[in-house]
Amino acid sequence: MEIKELNQTIKVGAVFKGDQIIPKWFAWEGRKYTVKEVNYTWHDRQGAEDLYCFSVTDGANNYELSFNAKRIVWKLNKISE
């Protein structure tokens, strides 16, 4: 298993439910990945900007996504495959 740092901006489909954000799918390098499980969530900051971080799996690999609430930008930060 190898962990790669990517930090790439991606498209994500997510459900915003109350105070929860639940990523459902993301598109990366021309492929759509379905989120089977959100394993872990945490909060980070980049200066004054809030980042909501998610560790998710599509069943085959694990991915770390982050959502910058101020810029409305999703990133794929890491992949472990």
Added chain:
Amino acid sequence: MNRTILHLDMNSFFASVEQAANPFLRGKPIAVGGGIEKSSVVAAASYEAKAYGIKNAMPTWEAKKLCPHLKIIIGDMNKYIHTSKEITKMLIRYTDLVEVFSIDEAFLDVTEAKDRFGGEIAIAKEIKGWIRERFHLTCNIGIGPNKLMAKLAGELKKPDALIVIRPEDIPHKIENVKVSELCGVGQKLEAYLAEMGIKTFGDLHCYPREKLIKRFGIVSGEHLWHMGQGLDDSPILPYYHETEAKSMGHSYTLPKFTSDMDEVKGYLLRLSEQVGRRLRRDHYRGNIIHVSLGFGSFQFWGKQKKIEDYIDDGYEIYRTAAKIIDSRPETRDRQQIRFVGVSVSGLIRNLDQVSLLPQRESNKMLLNAVDEVNDRYGESTVERAAIMTSVIEHKSGYVPSRSFRGH
């Protein structure tokens, strides 16, 4: 009045968080650390890794030797800090007497609150259940009549245990526990006690009070005797109770050994800037600068200098620190360095005097402006050109700010 104290200790915290976050790491020997470089150490090992004899603070190369398929994970402090804060938030639902002892340990005084929640064991079970449900993590909870006994109870069996030491259990339930398991007994004290034939809690319990006082003095001797009786009246220091900082510092373990002092000073400058930033953020200034260098075989050298002014500017800290390094004995010059640390002590708070020197005032305004930019856009958005020059000239002189360890 009898107190009821809970001690919560997360099991292999950093490693367990990584395993909870990534199902492909579950059930595997992993170690959270700084990387695979020779000088990096294991910050936390999973239980599967511990089964191979891997311990926290062990050099990574040694851990890899014990378990060649050990997976090293670069630590993500934000993940751990967030988890720790969420757990603290949950604990204060029971009582405001919660002491955050470290990132993965906390004490709760439930003496007054326990009856409202069905007793201390019901509270402990609820806490364990919540942590498992929310984070898929396990913890140990020790319950005792004071902090010393609660913490000891939590050490008796790992992982995922709930152990109670009641006053009537002392000493028979814990008489065979090693004295080193007691909070406050370090390696040196353990060795002194062993010389006196005190190896277990039972030995300490029976040891004459006057002999302990004769050997360790009135304060330490009395303290040890109380420990041996299972007594400890230290209060819970609630999470909202701020303690004044005595010093602020940062240190860094280099990715490789070096004797290039320009490279070492590059690290020193970045560390000094980080210390300055923290001092300004918390409104402290200090006038004692301490530098430490680490060499092979765990040898360290350190020296401090007291200066006239109280400072919070990273570059001023660096200039004093660099002078300290330059004053080292020549015999040290050829040694390979692998660790650099700088700290500032002699701290005073809220000393914001207007300087009569215009240069100083304009420098203060500049630092305020830089801090504002970095607060807004993230650390290192604006930094001294000297640090950037060291990136270009020395390559390894640059270290991401998150790699530095603060205290």
